[in-house]
Amino acid sequence: MRKIYLTFVLAFMAFVGAVAQTGNYTGKLDVILGELTQSLDNQTVEITALSSNYKVTIKNLVIADENSEISIPLVEIDNIVLTPTGNGVFTVQPGEFLITVMLFEVMEQEVTVVINSGSIENNVLTLNLSIIVIPDVLEVGVTFNGSLATGIYNTAADGSKAVAYYSITGKKLATEPANGMFIVKYSNGKSVKVVK
Numbered sequence: 001m002r003k004i005y006l007t008f009v010l011a012f013m014a015f016v017g018a019v020a021q022t023g024n025y026t027g028k029l030d031v032i033l034g035e036l037t038q039s040l041d042n043q044t045v046e047i048t049a050l051s052s053n054y055k056v057t058i059k060n061l062v063i064a065d066e067n068s069e070i071s072i073p074l075v076e077i078d079n080i081v082l083t084p085t086g087n088g089v090f091t092v093q094p095g096e097f098l099i100t101v102m103l104f105e106v107m108e109q110e111v112t113v114v115i116n117s118g119s120i121e122n123n124v125l126t127l128n129l130s131i132i133v134i135p136d137v138l139e140v141g142v143t144f145n146g147s148l149a150t151g152i153y154n155t156a157a158d159g160s161k162a163v164a165y166y167s168i169t170g171k172k173l174a175t176e177p178a179n180g181m182f183i184v185k186y187s188n189g190k191s192v193k194v195v196k
Contacts, residue, residue: 020047020049020054020082020084020090020120021047021120021123021148022047022049022054023046023047023148024044024045024046024148024149024155025044025045025046025047025124025125025144025146025147025149026042026044026146026147026155027041027042027043027045027124027125027144027145027147028040028041028043028144028145028146029043029045029058029061029142029143029144029146030141030144031061031062031140031141031142032140032141032142032143033063033138033140033141036063037063038062038063038064042161043059043144043146044059044146044149045057045058045125045127045144045146047125050078050079053078053080053081053082054079054080054082055076055077055078055080056075056077056080056127057075057077058074058076058142058144059073059074059075060073060074061073061075061131061140061142069104070104070133070138070140071104071105072101072102072103072131073101073102073105075099075101075113075142076099077097077099077115078097078099079097080092080093080095081093081095082120088121088122089119089120090119090120090121091117091118091119092115092118092119093115094114094116094117095115096112096113096114097112097113097114097115098111098112098113099111099113101131103133109133111132111133112131112135113130113131114129114130114131114132115128115129116129123147123148124145124147124148125145125146125148126145127142127143127144128141128142128143129142129143130142156186156188156190156192160186160190161186161187162176162185162187163185163186163187164184165184165185166183166185167182167183168181168182168183168193177196179196180195181194181195182194
């Protein structure tokens with residue numbers, strides 16, 4: 001009985017060790033439209049776990065010049081496959097996904113998202129994908145390189161960043177506490193009481 005139990009525990013630990021780190025990754029996002037490239041710093045890409053695979057959420061893809069502009073407020077790609085390759089490294093499996101996006105914040109359209117490559121290594125996410133809006137006419141390239149945000153509450157649901165942490169008694173804290181009850185103040189002016 002002890003041997004079976006130990007085997008189960010070791011197998012469970014191996015399974016847990018093979019789970020990719022979910023959360024918000026903050027870094028540089030490049031949006032490419034033809035010859036035009038727009039680089040945006042401090043952008044957030046979120047990875048959340050689904051039942052068996054993962055979901056990638058990218059917000060506010062905007063690129064424009066005097067002749068052309070494209071705006072995709074939200075890209076959500078379900079069922080991304082992250083494959084462990086050892087030592088905590090995961091590769092993002094290439095693939096094509098048909099998703100519905102809001103273009104220019106006014107009209108819904110189905111687009112094809114092609115994931116060319118990607119990885120998570122040492123809590124750094126890299127992504128290289130193409131969003132095909134109109135085949136052979138309009139294609140947006142997206143590359144991202146960002147680090148996992150260390151705090152759970154450092155980014156609000158609307159993308160606002162945490163600017164300060166306070167104890168319940170109002171004392172300003174240097175960083176997000178590891179546990180307990182505290183208050184997070186966000187860049188949108190809102191404050192939230194949280195417990196972890």
